[in-house]
Amino acid sequence: MKPRIAIPIPTSTxxxxxxxxxxxxxxxxxxxxxxxxxxxxxxxxxxxxxxxASVEGVLLPGSPADIDPxxxxxxxxxASCPSDPARERTDFILLDDxxxxxxxxxxxxxxxxxxxxxxxxxxxxxxTPLPVNHSAGASVAVAHTALIAKASLLGSLVDxxxxxxxxxxxxxxxxxxxxxxxxxxGDGLRIAARCPDDGVIEAVELDPTMFHxxxxxxxxxxxxxxxxxxxxxxSATSRxxxxxxxxxxxxxxx
Numbered sequence: 726m727k728p729r730i731a732i733p734i735p736t737s738t739x740x741x742x743x744x745x746x747x748x749x750x751x752x753x754x755x756x757x758x759x760x761x762x763x764x765x766x767x768x769x770x771x772x773x774x775x776x777x778a779s780v781e782g783v784l785l786p787g788s789p790a791d792i793d794p795x796x797x798x799x800x801x802x803x804a805s806c807p808s809d810p811a812r813e814r815t816d817f818i819l820l821d822d823x824x825x826x827x828x829x830x831x832x833x834x835x836x837x838x839x840x841x842x843x844x845x846x847x848x849x850x851x852x853t854p855l856p857v858n859h860s861a862g863a864s865v866a867v868a869h870t871a872l873i874a875k876a877s878l879l880g881s882l883v884d885x886x887x888x889x890x891x892x893x894x895x896x897x898x899x900x901x902x903x904x905x906x907x908x909x910x911g912d913g914l915r916i917a918a919r920c921p922d923d924g925v926i927e928a929v930e931l932d933p934t935m936f937h938x939x940x941x942x943x944x945x946x947x948x949x950x951x952x953x954x955x956x957x958x959x960s961a962t963s964r965x966x967x968x969x970x971x972x973x974x975x976x977x978x979x
Contacts, residue, residue: 727759727760728760728781728974728975729762729974730754730759730760730761730782730783730974731762731782732747732750732751732754732762733764733812733816733819734763734765735747735786735789735812735835736789736790736812737812738790738807738809739789742789746786746787747763749954749955750786750833751763752954753954753957753963754971756957756964757964757967757970757971758968758971759782759971761784762780764815764819766809766811766812767811768815770818773818774818780828781974781975782830782831782971783823783829783830783831784833784836785816785819785820785832785833785836785837785840785948786833786954787834787902787903788809788812788834790807790809790812790835791806791807791808791835791838791905792842792848793813794850796813796842797845797848798847799847799850802851804850804853805850813839816836816840817839817843820839823946824944824946827944827978829944829945829946829969829970829973829974830946830948830970831948831949831967831970832947832948833948833953834902834903834949834951834952835903836948837929838906840911840914840929840948841907841910841914841929842911843911844911845912846910846911846912846929847907848906848908849905849906849907849925851904851905852904852905852906852925856923857922858901869898869899869901869920869922870896870899870921871896871897871899871918871919871921871928872891872918872919872920872921873888873895873896873897873917873918874893874916874917875893876893877917877918877930878917878930878945879947879949880895880917882965882966882969883895883965884960884965887960887962888962896921897918897962899927900955900956901950901952903950906925906926906950907929907950908926910926911929913931913932913935914931914932915929915931916928916929917930917947925950926950927951928947929948930947931945931947947966949966953966954967
């Protein structure tokens with residue numbers, strides 16, 4: 726049977742955004758061999774627990790919302806977008822269950838920010854003063870590059886044909902559509918990629934040396950700030966990210 730991958734509806738506030746974006750994540754999971762499972766943001770706690778019990782993996786998608794800065798002890802920056810408490814609640818419950826049961830997680834854009842704050846990390850609330858156009862958007866195929874640690878989990882998923890090697894890093898062209906980013910990584914997370922032009926963190930992943938889980942194998946938990954679902958047809962690395970999530974979801978657990 727195909728592993729079932731939970732994908733929350735991106736936002737509770739923008740139906741047009743959901744209709745435009747959710748199906749890209751759905752398609753990427755299907756093409757990677759998984760079964761996407763829509764997670765509505767209006768479920769009761771009991772309904773959400775029942776749904777979560779039926780899935781083997783989690784994909785946290787992007788969103789037009791921003792994480793409530795109160796979650797990481799900051800005042801609201803005027804440039805921040807409104808928060809979406811229903812999406813935050815859903816993500817955090819999914820993440821709690823994933824860690825408890827060893828389910829793999831892939832976070833994308835808002836998803837990596839959600840993952841980081843869930844682990845007690847903080848965010849940069851607005852990147853627009855920086856010279857790099859991190860908010861380039863869906864119409865820009867390559868916004869800038871990311872330097873990815875070759876020895877990282879993410880580095881193992883980069884297709885060599887797409888990235889040049891610089892010392893112990895891989896330089897990968899990426900699309901981006903964000904105005905916030907990880908600031909201080911959360912507990913047990915390590916930086917896997919940065920933008921070489923301004924140092925903005927572009928990916929974090931679980932650090933097995935800092936975060937111990939009682940499972941039969943290493944936990945797959947990775948978040949990227951770009952949008953591999955948009956470049957699925959163009960990028961083998963993008964395909965590898967979804968394939969890894971599905972493959973990990975298919976493995977047995979205790």
